Amino acid sequence: IASLVMYLFAEFDDAANLLAANPDATTISIDEPTEIPKKQHSRLQEPGREEDDELLGTDDSDKTELLAGQKKSAPFWTFEYYQTFFDVDTYQVLDRIKGSVFPVPGKNFVRLYIRSNPDLYGPFWICATLVFTIAVSGNLSNFFIHLGKPTYHYVPEFRKVSIAATTIYAYAWLVPLALWGFLMWRNSKVMNIVSYSFLEIVCVYGYSLFIYIPTAILWIIPEKVVRWVLVMFSLCLSGSVLVMTFWPAVRDDNRRIALATVGTIVVLHALLAVGCLAYFFDAPELDYPAPIIPAHNVSTVITKSR
Amino acid sequence: FAGLADVSISEDIPVEGEITVPVGSHSPDEDYSTLDEPVKDTIMRDLKAVGKKFVHVMYPKKSSALLRDWDLWGPLVLCVSLALMLQGGSADSKDDGGPQFAEVFVIIWFGAVVITLNSKLLGGTISFFQSLCVLGYCVLPLTVAMLVCRLVLLAGSGTVSFIIRLIVVIAMFAWSTLASTAFLADSQPPNRKALVVYPIFLFYFVISWMILTFTPQ
Numbered sequence: 001i002a003s004l005v006m007y008l009f010a011e012f013d014d015a016a017n018l019l020a021a022n023p024d025a026t027t028i029s030i031d032e033p034t035e036i037p038k039k040q041h042s043r044l045q046e047p048g049r050e051e052d053d054e055l056l057g058t059d060d061s062d063k064t065e066l067l068a069g070q071k072k073s074a075p076f077w078t079f080e081y082y083q084t085f086f087d088v089d090t091y092q093v094l095d096r097i098k099g100s101v102f103p104v105p106g107k108n109f110v111r112l113y114i115r116s117n118p119d120l121y122g123p124f125w126i127c128a129t130l131v132f133t134i135a136v137s138g139n140l141s142n143f144f145i146h147l148g149k150p151t152y153h154y155v156p157e158f159r160k161v162s163i164a165a166t167t168i169y170a171y172a173w174l175v176p177l178a179l180w181g182f183l184m185w186r187n188s189k190v191m192n193i194v195s196y197s198f199l200e201i202v203c204v205y206g207y208s209l210f211i212y213i214p215t216a217i218l219w220i221i222p223e224k225v226v227r228w229v230l231v232m233f234s235l236c237l238s239g240s241v242l243v244m245t246f247w248p249a250v251r252d253d254n255r256r257i258a259l260a261t262v263g264t265i266v267v268l269h270a271l272l273a274v275g276c277l278a279y280f281f282d283a284p285e286l287d288y289p290a291p292i293i294p295a296h297n298v299s300t301v302i303t304k305s306r
Numbered sequence: 307f308a309g310l311a312d313v314s315i316s317e318d319i320p321v322e323g324e325i326t327v328p329v330g331s332h333s334p335d336e337d338y339s340t341l342d343e344p345v346k347d348t349i350m351r352d353l354k355a356v357g358k359k360f361v362h363v364m365y366p367k368k369s370s371a372l373l374r375d376w377d378l379w380g381p382l383v384l385c386v387s388l389a390l391m392l393q394g395g396s397a398d399s400k401d402d403g404g405p406q407f408a409e410v411f412v413i414i415w416f417g418a419v420v421i422t423l424n425s426k427l428l429g430g431t432i433s434f435f436q437s438l439c440v441l442g443y444c445v446l447p448l449t450v451a452m453l454v455c456r457l458v459l460l461a462g463s464g465t466v467s468f469i470i471r472l473i474v475v476i477a478m479f480a481w482s483t484l485a486s487t488a489f490l491a492d493s494q495p496p497n498r499k500a501l502v503v504y505p506i507f508l509f510y511f512v513i514s515w516m517i518l519t520f521t522p523q
Contacts, residue, residue: 083429085427086427090500129508132508136515155404156403156404
């Protein structure tokens with residue numbers, strides 16, 4: 001039996017190598033073929049009776065339990081570990097974006113769309129798009145507002161791209177980190193039914209920022225009222241996604257703490273939107289001071305323009 | 307070899323011949339030792355390879371030869387010339403000007419690396435440097451656009467010149483994106499092609515924006 005076991009180990013080893021060379025072969029089939037060679041690989045050092053059962057194919061429950069709980073089984077220094085975070089298809093990403101823009105009341109974004117498959121593609125590229133959209137729209141909007149003024153000379157304002165990038169990536173990664181730490185701490189005190197992993201929180205935050213992309217483009221319109229209506233609208237949509245996601249995770253806790261947590265989430269989201277609007281988009285002025293003005297009117301005009 | 311033991315050669319037939327293997331002038335062994343060739347040959351060979359890839363980018367055909375023989379000379383030359391041409395822009399204060407040389411350099415190379423990593427993480431079969439090579443070479447149309455923009459700006463910077471620049475930049479941006487997609491999209495599984503093409507679109511959009519917003523002092 002030992003030689004049979006060694007022969008089957010060698011066969012699974014070959015299968016693992018073949019699959020490693022052809023990673024796109026696994027995208028069509030379900031997880032099972034990738035899981036079995038990996039499991040065999042990692043268990044080569046500890047032969048035991050469970051090995052024989054799996055090799056003979058008689059023990060299905062063992063396999064399914066491992067598949068459900070142990071999706072990311074590669075060690076963190078291999079490339080395959082990070083590939084598990086990009087295991088999404090085009091339609092899945094589009095579905096998740098749709099879910100963040102049209103929140104269904106009562107449905108949880110994480111349970112409905114992410115379903116134990118958090119991806120890093122969405123958060124990373126939505127943040128990148130948002131950074132450049134805000135910088136470009138801000139530049140365009142300032143150009144249109146100041147167009148025609150004799151003293152105005154167009155500048156590309158490229159510095160603002162780095163500032164936008166720092167702000168948005170910090171928000172999309174540090175706030176989920178803080179929130180996850182806080183939820184873990186509360187979980188140790190109060191047993192919550194719902195708990196999220198760090199990547200799921202990053203995912204929710206990343207996808208909830210998507211609504212700000214069309215909002216930033218529409219912020220080019222130089223009307224104060226339009227801009228603030230857009231802020232309110234997008235804040236309601238993405239804020240409700242966040243609230244509906246995190247309320248089940250804190251509702252078993254002390255009432256005050258739950259409300260404070262959800263309130264902080266919404267306030268930080270609002271701060272991001274308002275801060276971006278204020279910093280990157282100049283306020284649309286009705287009038288600019290003419291180049292030649294009497295000296296005693298200068299101070300009043302300057303205070304009015306801010 | 308037992309059967310050869312009884313072969314004998316009679317003594318009055320001279321046995322002569324050459325032991326050395328004749329080396330013809332077209333033997334493949336000569337290609338391996340490029341150490342002895344004149345420097346001009348070495349440089350011309352690399353320049354020809356780079357030039358061939360430039361032609362491939364301008365007339366994109368599906369060709370695996372481009373992918374197999376990757377090199378990073380072309381992208382380096384393009385990146386440096388684009389970054390140099392983007393200098394000398396207007397800057398009232400240091401903060402509001404166009405991108406500095408280092409910023410352009412970092413955006414192009416870091417952007418290309420990120421896109422390559424993204425495509426590999428999504429399950430692409432293209433190698434790291436091949437993808438860098440393709441993305442770098444496909445900056446060529448945008449470098450041409452930058453050259454045209456600078457020439458147009460020499461003539462004047464009014465609305466007409468802006469419209470000409472806008473059209474040229476949009477056309478070259480579309481050319482770059484289509485050229486790189488033609489080379490890179492095939493290495494992806496079919497249900498993730500859009501996920502890989504979008505970052506390439508974003509990358510060339512940012513470079514086009516930098517070119518379009520260039521205003522001379």
